[in-house]
Amino acid sequence: xxxxxxxxxxxxxxxxxxxxxxxxxxxxxxxxxxxxxxxxxxxxxxxxxxxxxxxxxxxxxxxxxxxxxxxxxxxxxxxxxxxxxxxxxxxxxxxxxxxxxxxxxxxxxxxxxxxxxxxxxxxxxxxxxxxxxxxxxxxxxxxxxxxxxxxxxxxxxxxxxxxxxxxxxxxxxxxxxxxxxxxxxxxxxxxxxxxxxxxxxxxxxxxxxxxxxxxxxxxxxxxxxxxxxxxxxxxxxxxxxxxxxxxxxxxxxxxxxxxxxxxxxxxxxxxxxxxxxxxxxxxxxxxxxxxxxxxxxxxxxxxxxxxxxxxxxxxxxxxxxxxxxxxxxxxxxxxxxxxxxxxxxxxxxxxxxxxxxxxxxxxxxxxxxxxxxxxxxxxxxxxxxxxxxxxxxxxxxxxxxxxxxxxxxxxxxxxxxxxxxxxxxxxxxxxxxxxxxxxxxxxxxxxxxxxxxxxxxxxxxxxxxxxxxxxxxxxxxxxxxxxxxxxxxxxxxxxxxxxxxxxxxxxxxxxxxxxxxxxxxxxxxxxxxxxxxxxxxxxxxxxxxxxxxxxxxxxxxxxxxxxxxxxxxxxxxxxxxxxxxxxxxxxxxxxxxxxxxxxxxxxxxxxxxxxxxxxxxxxxxxxxxxxxxxxxxxxxxxxxxxxxxxxxxxxxxxxxxxxxxxxxxxxxxxxxxxxxxxxxxxxxxxxxxxxxxxxxxxxxxxxxxxxxxxxxxxxxxxxxxxxxxx
Amino acid sequence: xxxxxxxxxxxxxxxxxxxxxxxxxxxxxxxxxxxxxxxxxxxxxxxxxxxxxxxxxxxxxxxxxxxxxxxxxxxxxxxxxxxxxxxxxxxxxxxxxxxxxxxxxxxxxxxxxxxxxxxxxxxxxxxxxxxxxxxxxxxxxxxxxxxxxxxxxxxxxxxxxxxxxxxxxxxxxxxxxxxxxxxxxxxxxxxxxxxxxxxxxxxxxxxxxxxxxxxxxxxxxxxxxxxxxxxxxx
Numbered sequence: 008x009x010x011x012x013x014x015x016x017x018x019x020x021x022x023x024x025x026x027x028x029x030x031x032x033x034x035x036x037x038x039x040x041x042x043x044x045x046x047x048x049x050x051x052x053x054x055x056x057x058x059x060x061x062x063x064x065x066x067x068x069x070x071x072x073x074x075x076x077x078x079x080x081x082x083x084x085x086x087x088x089x090x091x092x093x094x095x096x097x098x099x100x101x102x103x104x105x106x107x108x109x110x111x112x113x114x115x116x117x118x119x120x121x122x123x124x125x126x127x128x129x130x131x132x133x134x135x136x137x138x139x140x141x142x143x144x145x146x147x148x149x150x151x152x153x154x155x156x157x158x159x160x161x162x163x164x165x166x167x168x169x170x171x172x173x174x175x176x177x178x179x180x181x182x183x184x185x186x187x188x189x190x191x192x193x194x195x196x197x198x199x200x201x202x203x204x205x206x207x208x209x210x211x212x213x214x215x216x217x218x219x220x221x222x223x224x225x226x227x228x229x230x231x232x233x234x235x236x237x238x239x240x241x242x243x244x245x246x247x248x249x250x251x252x253x254x255x256x257x258x259x260x261x262x263x264x265x266x267x268x269x270x271x272x273x274x275x276x277x278x279x280x281x282x283x284x285x286x287x288x289x290x291x292x293x294x295x296x297x298x299x300x301x302x303x304x305x306x307x308x309x310x311x312x313x314x315x316x317x318x319x320x321x322x323x324x325x326x327x328x329x330x331x332x333x334x335x336x337x338x339x340x341x342x343x344x345x346x347x348x349x350x351x352x353x354x355x356x357x358x359x360x361x362x363x364x365x366x367x368x369x370x371x372x373x374x375x376x377x378x379x380x381x382x383x384x385x386x387x388x389x390x391x392x393x394x395x396x397x398x399x400x401x402x403x404x405x406x407x408x409x410x411x412x413x414x415x416x417x418x419x420x421x422x423x424x425x426x427x428x429x430x431x432x433x434x435x436x437x438x439x440x441x442x443x444x445x446x447x448x449x450x451x452x453x454x455x456x457x458x459x460x461x462x463x464x465x466x467x468x469x470x471x472x473x474x475x476x477x478x479x480x481x482x483x484x485x486x487x488x489x490x491x492x493x494x495x496x497x498x499x500x501x502x503x504x505x506x507x508x509x510x511x512x513x514x515x516x517x518x519x520x521x522x523x524x525x526x527x528x529x530x531x532x533x534x535x536x537x538x539x540x541x542x543x544x545x546x547x548x549x550x551x552x553x554x555x556x557x558x559x560x561x562x563x564x565x566x567x568x569x570x571x572x573x574x575x576x577x578x579x580x581x582x583x584x585x586x587x588x589x590x591x592x593x594x595x596x597x598x599x600x601x602x603x604x605x606x607x608x609x610x611x612x613x614x615x616x617x618x619x620x621x622x623x624x625x626x627x628x629x630x631x632x633x634x635x636x637x638x639x640x641x642x643x644x645x646x647x648x649x650x651x652x653x654x655x656x657x658x659x660x661x662x663x664x665x666x667x668x669x670x671x672x673x674x675x676x677x678x679x680x681x682x683x684x685x686x687x688x689x690x691x692x693x694x695x696x697x698x699x700x701x702x703x704x705x706x707x708x709x710x711x712x713x714x715x716x717x718x719x720x721x722x723x724x725x726x727x728x729x730x731x732x733x
Numbered sequence: 734x735x736x737x738x739x740x741x742x743x744x745x746x747x748x749x750x751x752x753x754x755x756x757x758x759x760x761x762x763x764x765x766x767x768x769x770x771x772x773x774x775x776x777x778x779x780x781x782x783x784x785x786x787x788x789x790x791x792x793x794x795x796x797x798x799x800x801x802x803x804x805x806x807x808x809x810x811x812x813x814x815x816x817x818x819x820x821x822x823x824x825x826x827x828x829x830x831x832x833x834x835x836x837x838x839x840x841x842x843x844x845x846x847x848x849x850x851x852x853x854x855x856x857x858x859x860x861x862x863x864x865x866x867x868x869x870x871x872x873x874x875x876x877x878x879x880x881x882x883x884x885x886x887x888x889x890x891x892x893x894x895x896x897x898x899x900x901x902x903x904x905x906x907x908x909x910x911x912x913x914x915x916x917x918x919x920x921x922x923x924x925x926x927x928x929x930x931x932x933x934x935x936x937x938x939x940x941x942x943x944x945x946x947x948x949x950x951x952x953x954x955x956x957x958x959x960x961x962x963x964x965x966x967x
Contacts, residue, residue, distance in 0.1 A: 161745030246786025
């Protein structure tokens with residue numbers, strides 16, 4: 008083996024030397040491929056782990072934090088919620104339908120690995136501007152892929168986001184979050200234990216698809232040869248996924264599992280080395296036992312193939328037959344491929360020869376760690392100096408609001424979510440289209456509220472503050488439904504970590520997430536890092552996406568965003584002159600500059616607690632978070648959702664367009680039969696509150712500023728995406 | 734009185750159907766696709782989903798499932814059968830209902846609350862009068878009903894059209910038809926009036942707190958339970 012061969016697998020010369028030192032010899036071809044995959048950025052987190060270590064991961068409800076397949080929280084009554092957010096960005100650009108579909112499949116298997124039934128999917132998506140054919144093709148393909156796969160496996164897609172910005176033009180973001188519910192007593196660990204125990208490979212046969220997915224696709228920037236990478240994208244088979252889910256859950260329910268892990272990036276190599284490493288054991292892996300799709304596959308191909316719909320189950324020898332019987336019943340192929348050994352080595356045989364014999368820990372846990380150079384970029388000062396308050400004010404505020412409501416980032420995403428089955432499993436209390444998705448926890452009075460949020464523009468202006476704002480908005484969205492935020496997962500989408508400015512953005516963003524999670528009491532239970540989101544010289548805006556989960560103790564107390572006529576409308580929080588990174592500045596002037604809205608995390612916490620309290624006490628009829636597009640858009644969305652108008656009294660002190668479109672943080676618009684008790688509660692909680700007006704009629708009237716009919720507002724809002732996407 | 738809900742590999746709404754029946758006070762259990770018989774059941778639901786992946790034509794493989802001869806026999810002997818979505822597709826493939834379900838006209842999966850109009854039909858398959866509007870969710874990619882060779886006229890004349898897609902006022906318009914179905918047909922029954930197939934999902938509309946917040950599906954599931962009681966007495 009040579010350094011050149013190592014380079015082809017994405018390993019550096021130093022990394023190659025490190026392998027030689029670990030083994031005290033030259034690696035075999037198979038071993039080199041294994042290290043190439045496991046030490047890839049995607050699998051090893053080598054550039055990010057020094058930062059991720061700093062995140063707060065503990066809390067009273069956290070059952071399992073980062074390190075296993077997914078995070079787990081206690082949701083009462085002996086039940087746990089298992090959730091994780093992950094990216095499938097590069098595959099989705101190369102082949103949007105299958106890339107997105109297999110993204111869904113992968114995250115679902117992470118949830119099954121914990122022995123939980125997947126009950127919800129949410130998809131945060133980012134694309135370039137939809138006026139370009141390629142972007143429309145990507146949107147249609149990605150949505151079709153999620154729709155085909157998610158719908159076919161019977162898991163409701165209850166939320167997510169779709170946003171557009173030119174920075175994603177050559178690198179769309181396809182993030183997928185899955186949440187499962189399981190019994191605390193049956194939580195599975197992704198680890199191998201017990202000498203003599205057996206590893207069963209369940210699901211699809213192993214083929215040549217997806218080889219190099221983690222190293223070739225996910226851990227390098229894009230270039231002109233993206234087309235040639237298409238064979239590195241896997242093809243999804245949702246039917247097999249569905250029966251694998253059912254078989255795994257049945258095996259778990261019968262108590263037959265020692266450990267369970269999915270096969271995702273780096274395939275069998277990753278699943279065997281990680282389970283062995285976590286269990287501090289070794290595995291004897293027999294590649295001749297692996298069912299193959301085609302003859303003539305090399306050991307390195309079998310080891311690193313990313314063929315979808317496969318799981319590795321560790322079972323005791325006496326339980327093997329029962330487990331196989333369950334698999335047969337579901338029509339799931341299952342084969343004994345490995346045996347647990349002492350000693351800690353992953354020993355791989357093929358045609359009777361040992362083709363790899365390496366310490367499992369060296370693959371899974373002892374890969375390189377990098378302290379890559381990080382430096383605050385100079386361009387950021389120029390960007391921040393571009394003050395959006397100097398932008399020309401709109402002549403007609405009504406027109407300006409309509410323009411925003413029909414714009415790609417604000418308009419209704421019905422075109423997208425109507426392609427997703429959002430109601431299967433009969434627990435969806437509130438599906439897509441509101442602040443947070445709310446899911447009943449069957450058999451209990453409780454519900455889970457889930458929201459995904461992230462704003463790349465704000466992070467471009469200030470990655471630390473932008474990341475804090477993402478956590479705050481996710482928590483606020485969950486609180487608007489009446490739930491109390493509990494914990495987060497995240498997907499950190501960034502550019503090329505070999506650039507010092509990207510690394511600085513990453514370090515800042517992680518610090519921001521940490522600050523916000525500590526202040527809001529929502530620990531990080533896991534997540535995913537996606538680097539190399541770069542095409543040519545274009546780096547995406549830093550885009551940390553937060554997946555927040557909250558608990559509503561009494562599901563019947565939840566509130567939506569829709570108004571009823573004859574109620575008082577109250578703004579909680581303060582509106583300041585903050586247009587930096589705002590949607591208005593972008594839509595009206597294609598302007599990105601200034602500083603993001605200021606965030607006082609203590610004030611945010613007070614607002615979140617107040618929102619949950621107001622819902623619990625039954626004092627409010629609706630609540631809607633104020634974010635992109637500001638107060639104007641928030642009010643319009645409430646009116647559209649309810650087909651009830653309102654008459655609003657504007658605040659003086661700010662220029663009208665600034666008041667209407669400022670994106671000041673820590674605000675929500677609530678409605679109530681009577682404002683009095685709300686104002687009292689707000690005062691007691693230390694949250695600024697102001698009566699904005701009263702609901703009723705079929706117009707949204709903001710005295711002296713604008714007066715629009717609901718029909719026009721609604722048609723503009725609903726017509727945005729269909730007119731862009733057809 | 735017991736409803737058997739057939740579970741094929743790839744079924745997705747089978748637990749929802751069992752839950753809906755129980756929610757309305759009935760008894761229900763899953764029947765495995767590999768079973769030789771239906772067991773002691775008074776009604777059968779073929780649920781929604783993607784049986785065997787539906788990689789060929791929807792329902793085309795499920796009709797050959799081991800349990801299907803028992804379902805056919807149960808239907809032919811007058812037992813109440815309800816096929817929902819994939820179940821409707823399977824009933825068509827199995828020859829228990831006329832016509833076929835093809836790809837949605839817009840070539841996209843569609844999931845939305847859907848008003849349907851109750852038509853004058855030959856049998857008491859729904860607890861609602863002719864012309865009543867029920868809001869029941871649709872969620873399918875292959876739901877465009879196309880009648881068989883005997884045609885639309887025959888279905889109409891023999892009172893086999895049970896539901897049509899409409900708007901909330903009962904008008905069938907282009908926008909109210911979610912899939913381009915011929916004559917906006919959402920559900921049909923067999924000539925004997927004991928087998929009903931429909932694309933909308935009544936099992937997802939029995940509890941207004943969840944889904945699209947409608948309880949109108951109880952009119953279909955409830956009627957099935959009544960039919961089951963009559964069948965069990967007979």
